[in-house]
Amino acid sequence: MNARIDLPRGLAVLLVLGLLLAAGLSACATPPAPTLTQAVELTASPQPTLTDTAPPPSPTPVPVAATVNDEAISLAAYQAELERLQAAIGTQLATEDQEKALNSLIDQLLLAQAAAEAGFVVDEALLQERYDQLVAGVGSQQALLDWMAANSYTEEVFRQDLARSIAAAWMRDQIIAEVPEVAEQVHARQILLYNSDAANQALAELRSGTDYADLAAQFDPLTKGELGWFPRGYLIDPEVEQAAFELQPGDYSQVIETPTGFHILQVLERDPQRALSPDARLVLQQRALQDWLVEQREQSEIQILTE
Numbered sequence: 001m002n003a004r005i006d007l008p009r010g011l012a013v014l015l016v017l018g019l020l021l022a023a024g025l026s027a028c029a030t031p032p033a034p035t036l037t038q039a040v041e042l043t044a045s046p047q048p049t050l051t052d053t054a055p056p057p058s059p060t061p062v063p064v065a066a067t068v069n070d071e072a073i074s075l076a077a078y079q080a081e082l083e084r085l086q087a088a089i090g091t092q093l094a095t096e097d098q099e100k101a102l103n104s105l106i107d108q109l110l111l112a113q114a115a116a117e118a119g120f121v122v123d124e125a126l127l128q129e130r131y132d133q134l135v136a137g138v139g140s141q142q143a144l145l146d147w148m149a150a151n152s153y154t155e156e157v158f159r160q161d162l163a164r165s166i167a168a169a170w171m172r173d174q175i176i177a178e179v180p181e182v183a184e185q186v187h188a189r190q191i192l193l194y195n196s197d198a199a200n201q202a203l204a205e206l207r208s209g210t211d212y213a214d215l216a217a218q219f220d221p222l223t224k225g226e227l228g229w230f231p232r233g234y235l236i237d238p239e240v241e242q243a244a245f246e247l248q249p250g251d252y253s254q255v256i257e258t259p260t261g262f263h264i265l266q267v268l269e270r271d272p273q274r275a276l277s278p279d280a281r282l283v284l285q286q287r288a289l290q291d292w293l294v295e296q297r298e299q300s301e302i303q304i305l306t307e
Contacts, residue, residue, distance in 0.1 A: 066105070066305055067302070067303045068110060068113070069113060069300050069302075074161065078105060080151045081101040082097070082101045085100065102304065106302060107293050109168070112171065114171045115170050116167065120167055127159060127162065127163050130162060130166055172289060179281060182276065183231040184270075184273070185229045185274040186245060187228065187267070188268060189216055189224065189226050190240070190263050190264065191225055192219070194261045196257070200255060203255055203264055206264070212266050229274060229277070237259070240256055243263075244267055248270075249268060249269055251267060
């Protein structure tokens with residue numbers, strides 16, 4: 001099937017369990033500096049005087065990799081996502097992989113911000129439940145704490161980022177749930193060739209009366225060019241898809257040139273309301289999520305603070 005399945009999974013650090021966007025860990029704001037305390041100092045005088053004690057040292061700001069609408073993505077989250085990617089591909093990370101890691105976390109933060117605007121709140125019970133799942137997954141709380149330390153996390157920042165990942169997953173589910181289970185679809189097949197001369201020759205044969213099915217079988221004996229049923233937004237090549245929805249059953253197209261090759265498409269059937277296959281609905285959900293993220297990025301102020 002000529003379809004693209006690239007449902008984003010980049011929203012996760014190594015330990016976060018089973019989210020489709022699985023959740024990456026993002027950032028937290030710098031904690032406020034503590035107020036000065038006062039103490040009573042007794043002297044030889046019978047009257048005590050009030051003096052300021054030395055202020056405690058200011059907390060070290062949490063290093064930040066990026067901000068999204070003035071909300072931070074921690075450097076720890078970014079580095080953990082890099083580690084996850086490196087473990088997945090088994091090689092040193094290239095620049096594009098670093099960009100992918102940061103973009104995954106930006107997407108996650110955009111989703112979490114939208115969840116907050118929609119009124120979703122990660123309460124302490126839900127946060128503790130997910131935290132306990134992580135502990136169980138790695139074997140012990142100490143193992144999780146060791147991982148945090150190795151990735152420059154404090155437990156407080158980790159919990160904040162985990163809460164954000166839960167919110168992002170909730171928002172993702174709201175977006176993809178809006179994709180319908182039925183849609184207009186066509187049943188089509190194609191003759192796919194890799195140079196224009198051969199494609200034009202095949203088109204000439206069709207016009208001279210050669211049966212489409214017989215010709216398709218010559219070029220593709222295994223599938224005979226079968227594409228099956230598909231909705232709008234499913235195929236990789238939009239030109240092929242557009243032609244499919246313009247043709248009537250039994251008609252075939254002109255030669256359609258795409259980066260994939262040279263196509264001659266034939267539509268066999270049409271159905272205005274057909275149930276989507278699981279694969280087709282997954283692709284449409286992916287596209288819905290990608291479109292949502294593109295729109296949110298265009299409307300947001302994003303600042304990259306790490307190279």
